[in-house]
């Protein structure tokens with residue numbers, strides 16, 4: 001799939017950061033070098049790579065400190081946000097429908113970009129959403145383009161307006177244009193709008209001619225069609241596999257027809273997909289859709305943020321990061337840390353911390369994210385979710401005095417707690433041992449390093 005090698009490369013770049021407590025400028029520069037190489041190898045244009053890495057570096061070295069994230073996670077977060085930005089966050093929007101139907105959508109792009117295929121997908125998608133679309137064959141350049149659109153339309157169950165006589169829509173209704181329009185794509189387009197109004201089609205999708213390379217004649221024809229029908233959307237379809245030519249092509253079409261949005265096609269194609277990462281930021285136009293295969297349903301609305309998460313292969317982690325930032329109670333963590341350093345951190349505090357952590361999701365994903373939890377890490381890493389349930393049950397069966405001062409928990413108390421929480425005495429023993437170990441560790445750590453020894457609490 002597109003981006004798969006970029007995804008691997010980026011996750012490697014971050015891997016080096018993960019073990020670090022604090023990042024030096026050299027760490028950040030090393031990571032950024034790897035990100036730069038990964039992006040260039042994915043065919044992202046040099047100008048985009050430069051400004052991207054520049055912004056990431058500046059932010060990573062800047063004063064963005066969040067209590068809830070470790071330094072490596074902060075870099076990932078910055079990369080994710082900047083990736084979202086170059087994929088068009090801020091200019092992203094849904095398809096623009098006309099107030100008075102029909103909505104007119106014109107497709108432009110090089111030959112082979114995937115326009116005709118897209119026309120079918122878009123028609124199918126719109127029909128599914130309750131619209132009554134009409135496809136228009138205004139590509140009269142390529143000998144079999146009209147037939148191809150008819151095949152696509154039939155498969156999608158969407159009628160096709162074509163310049164030949166007697167063409168049948170799949171609904172059995174003739175939607176043929178008068179025969180005399182053959183050969184003039186501008187007239188076909190104009191007539192199709194009249195036809196759509198008469199027949200109450202509410203979206204008209206006009207397929208236009210493409211050439212193998214950008215040329216002025218093609219551009220003029222597209223402009224003439226545009227000026228004849230005043231489309232609500234001019235969608236520039238670009239093959240995501242086009243590589244370094246993406247920027248040149250996109251700029252040419254932007255100047256040539258002033259398109260309103262981008263459709264990335266063949267995102268299923270290869271492992272690079274650099275066009276996707278260049279086009280929005282180079283043209284400032286939103287990417288509205290992505291085409292991900294030859295089938296009618298291999299098509300999706302494009303969301304910059306989701307695509308960025310997908311590229312970084314961290315949808316879940318990002319959600320966790322967001323949740324951590326939303327839910328993490330910094331005040332409580334500060335309190336816990338000061339209790340640790342005073343040696344007054346009891347089992348009830350431990351329970352409170354466990355509950356905070358549980359709000360966030362599965363244990364093993366979270367440990368590194370929670371400031372102040374580093375001291376519990378060894379003990380906690382041995383716990384699975386069931387053990388956490390058990391731990392909670394055991395602590396809940398203790399009296400407040402026992403929680404504050406576990407030393408008083410003798411043999412008979414242990415038996416009572418085991419019975420009360422439905423556990424064995426050895427489970428209670430195990431918990432108390434681990435807590436004792438963790439407390440020792442906390443005291444050592446906090447005494448040696450003060451608050452600075454706890455990640456997230458600064459130096």
Ligand code: GDP
Pocket residue numbers: 109110111112113114115116117118210265266267268269291292293294298
């Ligand atoms: P047009 O010349 O711009 O109309 O391009 P076509 O729609 O004819 O597409 C050119 C070729 O690319 C055809 O063989 C399509 O089946 C194929 N194609 C189009 N979109 C996609 C896509 O998203 N993924 C893949 N794998 N192939 C596609």
